[in-house]
Amino acid sequence: MHHNLVDAGRPLFLCRSASCKAPQSVAATASAGGMSQPRRPVDFAAATPYLVHDTFRAMSCITKQIAHLDLDCFFVSVERIKDPSLRGKPVAVGGAPGGRGVVASASYEARAFGVRSAMASSRALRLCPQLILVRSRHHEYGEISERLATRMEEIAPVVERASIDEFYLDFTGCESLYQNNLAGFMHSMQKMVADEFSLPCSIALATTKTLAKIAVGTVKPNGVCVIPPGNEESFLAPLPIGVIPGVGAKTEALLTRRGFRTIADLQAQSEEHLCALLGASGGWLHAVAHGRGSDTVSVEHTRKSISREETFAKDLRAIPELEGELRTLVEDVCATVREKGWRARTIQLKLRYADFTTITRARTIDPTDDDPVIFDTVQSLFRAAYDREQAVRLLGVHLSNFDDAAQMELPLNPQRQHREELLKAVDRIRAKFGDDVIHVGGA
DNA sequence: TCTGGGGTCCTAGGACCC
């Protein structure tokens, strides 16, 4: 993702990425008409010789064919499978309405009332009193997303899981496997997702990831959009700059102040001018406005950080209580790290006060996955940082800078081995009986 | 309006090293 275009009004860097919010304006999309469905499903094992052939072709001809598949209000759609009575109604999945929850996903019926994701649930209910709020079941959504990705890997050559509800598929050079009718195949794929998973989705096909993502936003929900090569600039021109993934509220405000409204306004500027405004990120923005950008769909992805945080139902001040919360967060996050077989080097505490000011404090130590070691570090960071005048709204523990334990491991000494087994056993007990039944003591 | 939780990436500035 590219972020940080703007910091305190100053232009900063922008990196590469692809993800974006839904655009408001819908450009004429060159959807291929009269498309026929492929006659048979593609068997990729059998197709390998073609793939090799097509890969060479793809390398020599530059034009990519990248699809972006985006599940429409995914969490709500999953809840509607479980409870069909939610169909056609304003529904939001999210946190407790009485507490401090926010909306994670809103149905299009709810969006008509102005309900948006990340909005406080209480505000959503004021905007739409008949709104049905459903508690989020993230685990379930993750499993369905996983199954869908696996299914897509059977019918598309290269699949990147961009998020729980977004996927990129690279069809470059494989047109012949789809009867030279990729546009038609987009519709087949959409139908497959509807038939086999009961999930609505939107799909766009374009020459870069960023463009496909922008395009899909113009046809949601339940749309298909194909941008034929060569039509990138004219497609983008009328869209507002805010649809570009990486241009968030701050950057949009900065650009608006400078008189930019549509992507056409960006296209009219030289790269130098945009760089003068935004620093090096201006170059990236210039490329995206002209329909260029990241076109590498990559299959594998390694996590760079693992974190847990919790906003309390009521602000807390008592130190034993706060440290108890920290202990739970540490145990949680450590279990995940051990599951992966990793060890973290950088341990970060996050502290948000009642007035929403947020600080982070980090320390880098020898690689570890050991609860007490990490807890001691977090506790000392907390004791040094906590301003006792203020009540605490949120605490978080964030681990990063991983050493792959399997990779770096020298043979374990017996003590270390014993410790590993102890920690794993504790994880199993916690998983079975709950987090509070057992804690690990010092090494 | 009153702001979740999980991430990614980027910047600046300082420490430290050669």
Place this chain on the structure above:
DNA sequence: TCTGGGGTCCTAGGACCC
């Protein structure tokens, strides 16, 4: 007496995404 230059690592903060 006035102050190099490049590189890397670490920390804090922030923009942005779903």
